Amino acid sequence: GRRNAIGVHSGAYGIYRALAIAAHTLDPNHRADLTNTAPAVAIGPFPQWGDPEKIVSFDPWGHLVAEAFADRLAEGLDIRPTIAVTRAHVGMPEIKDAIEAGRLKPDGEVLLASGDVRVTKAAIEPVWWLPGVAKRFGIAETDLRRALFEQTGGMYPELVTRPDLKVFLPPIGGMTLYFFGDVTKLGKPDTKIACRVHDECNGSDVFGSDICTCRPYLAHGMELCVEQAQQGGVGLVVYNRKEGRALGEVTKFLVYNARKRQVGGDSAAQYFARTECVAGVQDMRFQQLMPDVFHWLGITRIDRFASMSNMKSGALREMGIEIGEQVEIPPELIPPDAQVEMDAKKAAGYFTVAKPDETELVKPKGRGLTE
Numbered sequence: 001g002r003r004n005a006i007g008v009h010s011g012a013y014g015i016y017r018a019l020a021i022a023a024h025t026l027d028p029n030h031r032a033d034l035t036n037t038a039p040a041v042a043i044g045p046f047p048q049w050g051d052p053e054k055i056v057s058f059d060p061w062g063h064l065v066a067e068a069f070a071d072r073l074a075e076g077l078d079i080r081p082t083i084a085v086t087r088a089h090v091g092m093p094e095i096k097d098a099i100e101a102g103r104l105k106p107d108g109e110v111l112l113a114s115g116d117v118r119v120t121k122a123a124i125e126p127v128w129w130l131p132g133v134a135k136r137f138g139i140a141e142t143d144l145r146r147a148l149f150e151q152t153g154g155m156y157p158e159l160v161t162r163p164d165l166k167v168f169l170p171p172i173g174g175m176t177l178y179f180f181g182d183v184t185k186l187g188k189p190d191t192k193i194a195c196r197v198h199d200e201c202n203g204s205d206v207f208g209s210d211i212c213t214c215r216p217y218l219a220h221g222m223e224l225c226v227e228q229a230q231q232g233g234v235g236l237v238v239y240n241r242k243e244g245r246a247l248g249e250v251t252k253f254l255v256y257n258a259r260k261r262q263v264g265g266d267s268a269a270q271y272f273a274r275t276e277c278v279a280g281v282q283d284m285r286f287q288q289l290m291p292d293v294f295h296w297l298g299i300t301r302i303d304r305f306a307s308m309s310n311m312k313s314g315a316l317r318e319m320g321i322e323i324g325e326q327v328e329i330p331p332e333l334i335p336p337d338a339q340v341e342m343d344a345k346k347a348a349g350y351f352t353v354a355k356p357d358e359t360e361l362v363k364p365k366g367r368g369l370t371e
Contacts (some may be wrong), residue, residue, distance in 0.1 A: 181225075
């Protein structure tokens, strides 16, 4: 009777909580002690928080539950934060390289002499307002509920039996935000914003795989963020957990094999076709929900957008976020084996000054599977 949502907290990690309870290592009645867990920096509220059209994929008040629902918590209700905000130092070799090359200069505030960067970061779990999500995709809420129910093996029967419950906590990854500079400047019209929206790629981001441009573009975006913060603006990296275009890493590796083994070699002309052969679709990231985080931060304009994706820029503009400049990844940062990906994306409509011609697209530019 006191449940107001379908699903459980912690996204995909909810299953581990179930295992912990089954293994008798966690008390199922445990209530979190939220003492001293309040956000390290205040974010919001902004006018967009009160507009049901603006934020549908997470709870804008998710970092303030201890404050906003103190009376309910005192009653013993199990109310948990879905957003946490803290501070950190971040170190990446590429930032140190930028210092050595003279592109960045330590200032002791944003960028330290050690090469570390002072940041604020926020972790956000997904909380879907089902009517709003359905409207964002132009589909009926009942169709959305039915698909979610059926394609999760019937894991959440309330999706079809409880139409009165409008909130769904999906078992998927969320996002992490990295802020560079003074977060309190967000939401002010004169604040310049540099931003990289990055969809997770573990192979490149963490392990440096050279088949794609993910880590180089992430590092380049961070460099732009540091520059903007040092100039008095705010830099923002939005890191979404959407591995392999939200197709998953197993599918991604299968596609890699198909690309490397195809007749004629790994070429841009067949880049998207190989993904469709395995997955049935080119991309499942659905950028329609991505702009929510900008509404949460009170951002209405991105001055420097470190992305070539027409899907990301299109989704932002569709939701009223203005983009000043789209910044291409510098050619010298593109790994040799990633030229296939870059040519294919440029030909498909990604932002670029110069598109590759047809003869370039059919040339095999990727390594073979055993090279």
